[in-house]
Structure formats: C-alpha cells, structure tokens
Amino acid sequence: MAISRKVKDALEDASWVRKMFEEGEELKQLYGEENVFDFSLGNPNLEPPSSLKKALKDLAEHPIIGMHRYMPNNGYSETRRVIAEYLKEESGLPFTEKHVIMTVGAAGGLNVALKTILDEGDEVIVPTPYFMEFKFYIDNCGGRIRLVETNEDFSLNIQEVEKGIGQKTKAVLINSPNNPTGVVYDQPSIEKLAELLKRKSRELGKTLYLITDEAYRRIVFDGTKLPISFQHYPHTIRVTSHSKDLSLPGERIGYIAVSPLCEDVDEFISAIVFANRTLGFVNAPALMQRLVAPLQRNSVNIRDYEEKRDLLYRSLTDFGYHVVKPQGAFYFFPKAPIEDDVAFVKELQSKRILTVPGRGFGKPGYFRISYAVEMRMIERSLPGFKEVAEKCGMNRQ
C-alpha cells in the first residue's frame, strides 16, 4: 500500500461526491458553463470591498521593506491590535493583541485550535447537519467527532448536546451562521449551552471548551444580532476568517480569538502559537494580514446576499419546498421531497441545477443550495426548481 490507509478510506468514502462533481462538469461541457446553474460550492461571487483593492494598490505602489518576511508566528502586532480593539468593543472583555492569533483561514484556525486541546481519543461534540470537513480536522488531531441532533428547525437542541457529553468530551464545536443550514443560534440557546458547559465542567472536573466557527458572522439578515459567546462562557475560542465577509477565500486569512477569561490563558495562547507553527502553517500570509487590518468593521454588501435569499426563499416555498428560512450565511438546506437525497439531486441535475445532497453534511433527506452566485443565475434556475417540485408531486402552499 502506497498511501495512508486512512487517506485511502476517506478518498473512497468521498468518491460519490467526486462522481457528482464530475457529472456537473460534464453538464457544463455539454450545455456551456452559463447554462448550468451551479449552486454546489460556497465560493463567494462578490468582489472584495473597493477599500481593500485600494489598499492593495497603495501597498504595491509603496512597498514596505521586509513586508514579505517572516513575522512572529502569531502574526503582525498591529493587525492583532486592531482586531483585539474590535473584539473588546464588541464583547466588553479585556481583549489585547495577545489574545488574537492570525491563521491560514478558518480551516487552518480550526485545526490549530483542535490540536491545542485534543489528546488521543478526546471527543468533540458537533451539532448536525454540519460542515463535514470538521470530521477530518478532529481526526487529524487524534480526536473523535460526536454528532448530536439539532431541532426540526436546525436550532440547537441543548438536551441532545447534554446527552452527548461524557468523560471523553473535550469541546463543543458550533458553526453559526451555519453551513449548510444558514441558521443562526439565538441568544437564549447560547446562554443555555454556556450554562450546560459550566455545569458539566464542574461535574466532570475538567475544562470543556466552546469552539465557535464564525466564518459567516457578518453575513446576517433581518437585523439579526448574533450572540457573543465570549460573554457567556469563559473558555470560548472563536475561529473566523475573512473568506466570506471580505470575499477573500483563496487568500487564506483568518484568526483565532481566545477569551481573556480562559483558564491559564497565557499558556493556552503559547500552545496555540506552537500548534500554528508546527502544523506547518507557520504564519498567516503576510500581505493579507496587512490588508485586512483596517477593514475589521467592513464587509461586502450583505444586502446583496439578503436579496438573493429573499428571492430564493419566496420561490422555493411557493414551489412547495419545505425549507427553514435562513438568517445568515448563503445557504438553504431544504428537505428533499423524495427520501433519497442523492436521487433528488440527480433530478435537479436533469434541469442543469447543481446542489449537494444532505448526506454530504451528515443529514440524508435534505439538500444544500449555495446562493453566493449571480442573481441572474438564480432567476434562470427557478423554472427548473419548479418543474422538479411538480414532478415530485409537491403541493403549492
């Protein structure tokens, strides 16, 4: 055997995802890219804010000596300082630059955070449906994922989380706004989760961590206010990125913020910086660290995503789809009108619509629509969604 058994197994597991991707590519070859409605990837279509483009131009015109060199593994002090100021203002907690570690995106940040806390066999609780890369991230660090159900509307089910917690639990990992559902966990549910973690930490005689993947934090609609987990639970580690709010996913720039109230916080931060270095990230890309620093209060035009959500939500419910109205991110996670989500996704493919079956997120019977695409594409795809709904016998509401 040439390659690692674990990797080989994972590749085989993933082979149907690849097969569907390949079928999508075939459709594009057959009908032309513009005639295939690709809702399969979470790749933002919006351009970064013009202020970022201008900052890049200024820096390229007036380069700073040494600006591409190594810096400390946690990142530039100046960038971390402005992020800490933002977090301090947001949370009212005494964040300083030391609590912020710049990372290679949120995916890098999650691997670093997990490596920092997990011993072999430790469990991490993840509410499902979930972003399936989490499984690999946890496994990379010797941990085990423990999936727990959410409610019908994909809100946090605290009883299920409680049932999942045991001797081996080390952390709960939540993602809100959520990929794939677009659901935002509200203030009461975060408060209850915090209470549960405090009580369970006492009962188990160990610190349980709350890792919050907040990559979609700024993409929220209807004036939704996101709860600030830092205010409710001291052992909170926020992992986020500028992939979505500044539309920079290819540049791999994000950060970890450790609550100043975290136990043994200095040692904890040293461990994070060590993990960031030795996992091979070394540091977040230098140029992007400079560019994102002044944009901590900026984002792409969220209203653009909201309009797309509104159109799709109106249309899908009108066609008879059962779907929770998302308050954030750029995903819908409707129920598939037939039991087999893969078969249903193939039905949509017959209308040149590409989506991802729910089992790709640990939840068969559903499918994910990523609408970070052009409005025109959404509009042109609607007849296809409608025809498939009719074919599957969905009743109009």
Added chain:
Amino acid sequence: MAISRKVKDALEDASWVRKMFEEGEELKQLYGEENVFDFSLGNPNLEPPSSLKKALKDLAEHPIIGMHRYMPNNGYSETRRVIAEYLKEESGLPFTEKHVIMTVGAAGGLNVALKTILDEGDEVIVPTPYFMEFKFYIDNCGGRIRLVETNEDFSLNIQEVEKGIGQKTKAVLINSPNNPTGVVYDQPSIEKLAELLKRKSRELGKTLYLITDEAYRRIVFDGTKLPISFQHYPHTIRVTSHSKDLSLPGERIGYIAVSPLCEDVDEFISAIVFANRTLGFVNAPALMQRLVAPLQRNSVNIRDYEEKRDLLYRSLTDFGYHVVKPQGAFYFFPKAPIEDDVAFVKELQSKRILTVPGRGFGKPGYFRISYAVEMRMIERSLPGFKEVAEKCGMNRQ
C-alpha cells in the same frame, strides 16, 4: 489539564529555546537592536526580485475579477503548468500540471506529503543534524522520526541510512542544501541512496518514498549543480517553496512535485490534494500563486549570499573555528570549541552575537549561524567571534 499533553510536553521541551530568545530580546532592549548581531533566524534579509514587485503592482492596478476566490485545491492550472514545464526541462521526465500541487509553503507541503503516506507508527528516516520541525510534522501524521548520523562533513552516510531502514520504514526525508549545515548532498550520494531505496523496497515488499525538502534549492555556490532526485528514484516527492529563492517566507507559497514515475500516480496525487484540503490548508494563497508563476527561473541575487558566506568562512576559519564550508543555503554549522553548545552560545551572547545551539538541530556540540543578514552586521560581529575564539583557546590555523 486544559491543553493537549503532547503540546504541553513539547512546549516544556522548547522552553530553553524560548529562554535564549528572550535573553536575546533583552540584549536588544539593553544595547539597541543595531548593536545586537542576530544570526539566530533564517529570515532572508533580501527583498523579492523587482520583477515580482512589478507584477504585484500591475495586478493591483488591473485586478482580475475573481482573483481572490477559491480555486481547485491543488492550485491554479496556469501556475502548475509553468512549474511542470520547468521540472520537465530540468529532469527530462514527463511532468504535467497534474504532478504539481501548490502548497502553503514547504512546511505546509511537508505536512501534506507526510499525511499522504503515513499510517500510525510508520517511520521516517531523517539524517542528522536536521531541521527540528520535521519531528513535529512527522508526529502530526502519527509517524515516528528515526534519526541517522551523517559523516563528519555532514554528507550522507548511506550505511547509516541502511541501518535505519526496517519493517516500519515508509520514507526517507532529506533536506539539501541543508538547514542547519549548508551542505549539499552530491550526485554520487543521491545515486547510492536511490539504489539503497530500490533494493530495500524490493526486500521489504513495499514502496519506500524519498521526500526531498528543497526549500534552498536555488541558493547554491561555487557553481554547484544539485542532483535531481527525480532522475534516480521513481518514488520521489519534492517539496519546496519560494520563501528563500524569491524571499517570500511570510507569504507561505510553495509546492509539492510528485514524480510522474511514482507508482499509482493518479491515486497518489488525489491523496495529496485531499490531505492539502483536509489538513486545513485548503489551497496555497491565491495572489502569490499568480505572482510566482512567471518567476520559476528567477531568484534573488545568490551572489549576495555567496559573498557573505565567503567573508564568514574566511574569518571563522582564520579565528580557529572548525567549520564545514557550506555550498548552499545561508547557514554555517561550526563545532563549538567547548563541549557544551548552550554555554558556548552564551559566550557569544556576551559579545551580543545571537546564534542557535546545535542541540536545537539534534547535534549538541555545534552551533548554527544564519547569515541571511546585512553585510555590515556580519562585519561588525567579527571581532566578537574572534574574542570568543581566543577566550576558548582556539588556535589560529
């Protein structure tokens, strides 16, 4: 226990390195940064080539729509194509873009390559002295490092490599030009290593891999020609970066090149792309992928490093230091004139010279000088090197 035991132990092991770093920082505070001669870090002082700066300016002025978005996890096709052309020309082997995977630097690339091949408990042979991060990279993937001695002049000792190979061996990892010694492994030694790996693969009935960390490949002196391992061993994986040749260490841009002759090469490449994604690297930074593409035949002015090597080599040998003349990279690894390398490094500190003790590279009794610094700093440091040599009773040659 809050943080992972493994990370905690590693942090404690590393605490004396940190202590020395902190002592160095204290010296800088005390005497001013310009009066401390910092040879401790491998952080290139040279600026990237002006063509790269110009390319950045052009791109910033005329941005391409979507240039910061996700691309396939292996990187832009165009970048991989030009690298493959370069490798094809260099090796005469049928490299195409599929054999090249863009990575988050060489550190990222090494983690990806190791993850791809290692099962729990597999061993990786590393000649010593060595870049100690390798130990963590191997451990991250469940592997075990197996150190083997080199010859007195730090050249490869094939007998020692052979003695190290056993049932659990999966790969040999070499780094040439070498950090910390600056030594280049010559053509005959690579040929012998390849013969050994072929024979042992047959004997053990499994494929042994040769991973070559070639981060310093273009930094060679005296017209030295580096052997091309691809030509000698089919199961060769080259990991490299543009941190040193284009002076971009903070930007984290490198690549893995898989030999087209590698067994099951398509599956192997799929596994690498999977590991790149699921370790959380996702893809190499987008902007840098574009910038380095046209610079595959460029580098910083290597003559600059060669002049610094020449001055330091002449001076150190003149002062009585025993040192192998390096043919590449930007390091010296002289013998410490007293047994205790840490004590000797402290002696140098008393002259405001910062270096790293050999035990930081698995070789006590030596110390590393990184000369990727200003010429003026080298010149001003020489009296200190001389005084310490005299104090330690070294004879002038």
